[in-house]
Amino acid sequence: MNEIDRFFANSVESIISENLGHSALSKIKSRLSEKFGIGIYESLAQFSKFDIVLREFFGKGADSIERKCFESILLLDSKSMKNNGMYITIKDNDLSMLFLETFGDEMKKNMINCVTDKSMTIYEILQKCDIPQTSGYRKIKQLIENNFLTIQGFGTSSDGKKIPKYTSVFENIKIDIEKNKVLVSVKIKKDFQDSDMLEIMQTLK
Template sequence: MIMNPLDKIVAQSVRDVLEKDLGRHTYKKIEKEILDTYGISVLDAISDFAKFDLVLRKFFGNHAAKLESRIFKKVIVIKKKGKDEPSILIKNPNTAKMIFEAYGDPVKKIIMEMLLKQPKSIPEAISQSKLPQASTYRRAKELIQEGLLTMAGHTKAIDGRKVTEYATTLNRAIFDVQDKGLSVSIKLQGKFLKDSFVFNSISER
């Protein structure tokens, strides 16, 4: 299953708020249940919110949806203007810092700018950018892990192999520094927003 990029981007923030909101004792019970049921960490389950949701429903029943919405609202704020794609304010300084550092890395910035225009395979992007192969592969892998690059389909390489194409998740990122630390307002490509568990949990209420 392909994880939604917005859910992946904010997963660490949600995990931090979850532990603080529920308390250490309840959090450890949820952590154990996720491990026993799926064999994965809380962070991995949050990145794949269907698993996270099922475990919370086991503990909190019908109240799970309200709990999720409350936690998500502490992580992001949705701002809509007319028919435009909504912008999403990420309030967690650690997540904002991760995005800021990605755009501040010259190689990562080139990759994201190139794949914003048109999805490409990572080898194709490296070839066209003339960036060093080893370090660029490493940075591209980091962008995928962070949710800033998202699988957008497949194509065939010159040798006939099937390879994955990636697209840049964000259309825009605007950073702001306030008393509580760094925040970022982002706009995602619409195709990546509609399947977000976090986004839909908030916008439906």
């Protein structure tokens, strides 16, 4: 699954559910299962598949549904793309709070920063950040579950087993608080800029 699509999948699912209603959503879920053998979350994490089924039901009207959904969650900075970068502003409050909580945790922040330029195994991350294993494993698990870290390559353990290496999905995270509102701007790492969701967003403008 694409890392960026996966990161935003839960937020998109929430907005889609609010806008489509139970009946339409049930039909879409049935069609996704029939056509691709996947559920709603999996389709949003591979957004082009959700887009295909949405257009089967709504045709060109899918544009307005997707546009409304995206506008509620994130803003893509088109100017940054011309300068070989891809910055997004998080508009969804729950996601903004997740960034604030994650980067407000010194251990999690250090873990993310240490794999920004180089992927590492969990053991290497804990060693590099000098973090105790018990609390460290728990926090890394949370970072993986929340899609801040993703697998990029594999290493080999002392007994010859293949073990995953992890890297961060975002870089250059900027968090501000204005009038009790959390403002988050992030740059998507070059390795993860290939996103069905972001590609479709650009066609809707």
